[in-house]
Amino acid sequence: MTEASPSAPPRPDARPLYAQVEAILTGRIVGGDWPPGHALPAEPELAQELGVSHGTVRKALAALEARRLIERRQGKGTFVAQHTSEQARDHFFRVRDLEGREANPTSLVLSLHTDAATPAEAAAFALPAEAAVHRLRRLRLQDGQPFLVEEITLPAAIFPGFTLALGRELPDELYVLYQRRHGVTVVRTRESLSALPAGAAEADLLGVPPGTALLAVERRTWDAAGRVVEQRLSQLNTARFRYVMELD
Amino acid sequence: MTEASPSAPPRPDARPLYAQVEAILTGRIVGGDWPPGHALPAEPELAQELGVSHGTVRKALAALEARRLIERRQGKGTFVAQHTSEQARDHFFRVRDLEGREANPTSLVLSLHTDAATPAEAAAFALPAEAAVHRLRRLRLQDGQPFLVEEITLPAAIFPGFTLALGRELPDELYVLYQRRHGVTVVRTRESLSALPAGAAEADLLGVPPGTALLAVERRTWDAAGRVVEQRLSQLNTARFRYVMELD
DNA sequence: AAGTGGTCTAGACCACCGT
DNA sequence: CGGTGGTCTAGACCACTTT
Incomplete structure (x- = not known):
């Protein structure tokens, strides 16, 4: 993730963090890294990998779910959407x-x-x-x-x-x-x-x-x-x- | 707000808090307490009045905004939607x-x-x-x-x-x-x-x-x-x- | 019991708007 | 400047699923 340090001068990335996370995950899904039906890493794992908090990951995942790119099932995990x-x-x-x-x-x-x-x-x-x-x-x-x-x-x-x-x-x-x-x-x-x-x-x-x-x-x-x-x-x-x- | 104390025994209200807040605010809007164009109380004020956190109020407001019942303007406030x-x-x-x-x-x-x-x-x-x-x-x-x-x-x-x-x-x-x-x-x-x-x-x-x-x-x-x-x-x-x- | 997503909190800081 | 909504964090606890 781009650095959010207080002294970073110019344009780290104008978009909010959750939008950047959403873009990264979208890229991995449409790029085929995670094929349809495949489970995404767990939320805390994604948060750690991307260097953001749990809440930020969840906000990005909520947007992906609204776009129907993923499906979330409580207790099971988050999966790349299968078209049925x-x-x-x-x-x-x-x-x-x-x-x-x-x-x-x-x-x-x-x-x-x-x-x-x-x-x-x-x-x-x-x-x-x-x-x-x-x-x-x-x-x-x-x-x-x-x-x-x-x-x-x-x-x-x-x-x-x-x-x-x-x-x-x-x-x-x-x-x-x-x-x-x-x-x-x-x-x-x-x-x-x-x-x-x-x-x-x-x-x-x-x-x-x-x-x-x-x-x-x-x-x-x-x-x-x-x-x-x-x-x-x-x-x-x-x-x-x-x-x-x-x-x- | 219904009490969330650890010892409350039966059914306070099965819905999550933010959904209850959304229902309360919807009722005030459609009931005419706040007519179209009227400003809602500020988020911290709503949170205190309803006894919930800032984040919970924001989640309820986001749902109302998605339903186009309210409009939020950064720096100004939240308003009951005007149909233009x-x-x-x-x-x-x-x-x-x-x-x-x-x-x-x-x-x-x-x-x-x-x-x-x-x-x-x-x-x-x-x-x-x-x-x-x-x-x-x-x-x-x-x-x-x-x-x-x-x-x-x-x-x-x-x-x-x-x-x-x-x-x-x-x-x-x-x-x-x-x-x-x-x-x-x-x-x-x-x-x-x-x-x-x-x-x-x-x-x-x-x-x-x-x-x-x-x-x-x-x-x-x-x-x-x-x-x-x-x-x-x-x-x-x-x-x-x-x-x-x-x-x- | 362990792991997952879902809810909720408290607090910090930022961006924008008016005075 | 003070007040508003917007972002982000860290952590707690709950509900559900599987082992």
């Missing part, structure tokens, strides 16, 4: 049925191939022009009924050799797979919602008349290192499901 | 233009009258059957162009004598008005989004062809005391504006 299907769906998948219950959909992969990024995609991902991206198109169904079409774009540089079995159901949430297979921990998304009439292809897939009003969700996704790691366009038939948001 | 137009819009109004800039709309009141709650409304507001509710219909415009129609329902018991000048622009966000004129502090909303074709009346108001896909937002609103204080249905033309959501 339930957590990922609960947190980032805002679709609920008309009674407010969470959807529990299955996924059908329609296509997956790799090609050159459009200029807009290259800009969004901060990639060179025409860098390789994977494009995934899938249909999500509840009780055998399709209700959501998604087109997902991933930079090949971040997801080398990304593969999925076509036409097969996906058991896990995609974000779990990103973490387990590619070390990508999703921590933030930004979504822009609009309403649009169903095109011929989407109408066919969703089993609705062309022109039916659909809810379009354009999502951009960031990982713990602050990189844009995914873009997706989802089109939702809101006859049986809604997009639900709580603000407080 | 900017804050209310920023936090609860998720509409942005296509470049991500915040909309800065004006409002046109189309109608305002009082009648009997529907059974669904009575249930939502926990009111007796056919209790009085105010119904407000308004149009929101940006640069003179309408883009949003809203129907707002308020329980008359919570908003006695609610009035607005018809056909006039509203300078302030409604939630500011709820707090200033009726002592209602909005702290939470839940929104359910769907896509639907524009009806004849909405199409006419928004200047779009009937059947145009609109984004429908059904909002339910709670105040700091946990009461449902508002329901509204907003219909948004997403040609120029989007509903934007950040999750992390």
Whole structure:
């Protein structure tokens, strides 16, 4: 830790100590020193190693917990967060049925191939022009009924050799797979919602008349290192499901 | 504060001290002991009055700040939150233009009258059957162009004598008005989004062809005391504006 | 019993704001 | 300058989990 001695003259580090500790621990987690599920050192141990007090370590850990990078369990320890299907769906998948219950959909992969990024995609991902991206198109169904079409774009540089079995159901949430297979921990998304009439292809897939009003969700996704790691366009038939948001 | 003496036998209060302090302060704020904008006692003063340490008071205040019930300003003091137009819009109004800039709309009141709650409304507001509710219909415009129609329902018991000048622009966000004129502090909303074709009346108001896909937002609103204080249905033309959501 | 995270205290010092 | 909130420490004790 930077010295806090009374005579240190210029700029040790303008941020408070707990913020510095938070940054150090964030770096170790996103850098892979401690993989998902791994236990962090105990609080007194961290305090001694970093040369700060117990309380300062706890304040940093509280911030990491709020960002969902770690999980703390009394009596057991502190662990790097594992993305589980339930957590990922609960947190980032805002679709609920008309009674407010969470959807529990299955996924059908329609296509997956790799090609050159459009200029807009290259800009969004901060990639060179025409860098390789994977494009995934899938249909999500509840009780055998399709209700959501998604087109997902991933930079090949971040997801080398990304593969999925076509036409097969996906058991896990995609974000779990990103973490387990590619070390990508999703921590933030930004979504822009609009309403649009169903095109011929989407109408066919969703089993609705062309022109039916659909809810379009354009999502951009960031990982713990602050990189844009995914873009997706989802089109939702809101006859049986809604997009639900709580603000407080 | 409940005694924490080592010999207190049964259940003083299972919650941690800071949670008890938070509950006490919440009660004073929502009860009106300290109106919006009023300064709270200084931290050492609160600590002494409640018989807890400085650190415990600070932890409770941090929770109140996270809930946006108070604002702390270093060197000045801690104040009961004032809803300002900017804050209310920023936090609860998720509409942005296509470049991500915040909309800065004006409002046109189309109608305002009082009648009997529907059974669904009575249930939502926990009111007796056919209790009085105010119904407000308004149009929101940006640069003179309408883009949003809203129907707002308020329980008359919570908003006695609610009035607005018809056909006039509203300078302030409604939630500011709820707090200033009726002592209602909005702290939470839940929104359910769907896509639907524009009806004849909405199409006419928004200047779009009937059947145009609109984004429908059904909002339910709670105040700091946990009461449902508002329901509204907003219909948004997403040609120029989007509903934007950040999750992390 | 030992080790973990969770709570609480008492006190020091700093950064900012007003007079 | 005195008063405010913000940071940091050292240590005590509690609650929970595992051995």
